[in-house]
Amino acid sequence: MELNDEIxxxxxxxxxxxxxxxxxxxxQCIPGCxxxxxxxxxxxxxxxxxxxxxVKAKFSGDVTLDTAGAPSAFSLTGxxxxxxxxxxxxxxxxxxxxEDGQTILTYAAKAEIGGKLAQLGSRxxxxxxxxxxxxxxxxxxxxxxxxxx
Numbered sequence: 001m002e003l004n005d006e007i008x009x010x011x012x013x014x015x016x017x018x019x020x021x022x023x024x025x026x027x028q029c030i031p032g033c034x035x036x037x038x039x040x041x042x043x044x045x046x047x048x049x050x051x052x053x054x055v056k057a058k059f060s061g062d063v064t065l066d067t068a069g070a071p072s073a074f075s076l077t078g079x080x081x082x083x084x085x086x087x088x089x090x091x092x093x094x095x096x097x098x099e100d101g102q103t104i105l106t107y108a109a110k111a112e113i114g115g116k117l118a119q120l121g122s123r124x125x126x127x128x129x130x131x132x133x134x135x136x137x138x139x140x141x142x143x144x145x146x147x148x149x
Contacts, residue, residue, distance in 0.1 A: 001113075001126055003133050006106045009141045013096050016103040017071040019144045020094070029139040031132050034058075042067065048080070052128045053120050057085030072096050086115020109133070 009016050019025045023044065027036040035047040044063040049056070061080025068074070072095060079089035090111030097104045113125060 001111050001122070001129060003109045003111075003129055004107065005133065005137070006104060007137050007141060008099075009103045009105060009144055011103060011144045011147075012101060013071065013098040013103045015147070016096055016105065016144055019140070019147065020074075021065075025140070025143055025147075028143055029136050031135050041065075046078075046080070050082075050132070052117055053124050055085050055116055055120065057082035057117070059088065061088075082115070082117070084116065086113060086117035088113045088117070105137070107133075107137075 011019075023036045023038040026044075027033050030036070030046070030048060032049045032051075033046060034049060035045075037045045039045060042065045044065070046059075046061055046063060048059045048061075050059065059080035059082045061078055063076055063078035066075045066077075073093070075091060075093045077089075077091035079087065081087045088111060090109060092107050092109035094105065094107045097106075111129065117125065
């Protein structure tokens with residue numbers, strides 16, 4: 001499954017990049033996130049509760065950041081286990097571009113799922129993933145714009 005989108009955030013690129021590296025801001029924005037722990041500059045641990053169709057699961061997982069192209073580009077990879085509900089792994093490439101004091105954030109994400117979740121059907125999974133990604137970026141933009149105001 002692949003997700004791609006672009007959003008405009010009314011804040012300077014440096015502020016957007018800083019927010020993408022702030023565990024507290026990310027925790028507020030990730031749907032269902034109960035806990036986000038930063039173990040190092042490139043390693044995070046997350047606990048997230050999600051409901052996908054009839055399946056509700058608590059995922060525990062690790063995320064690794066690759067900041068080689070920072071601050072204008074970086075990538076992340078992660079995997080999570082939801083017990084009996086299944087597992088997920090994936091990654092995303094994120095680019096930031098400054099445009100007249102605003103930041104254009106573009107992402108391309110890929111994910112693979114297994115277990116009970118994989119049995120739900122690709123349409124439900126795809127629509128849920130799009131909805132969750134949309135909710136994350138909408139909330140993220142609002143939080144960053146408030147901090148920047």
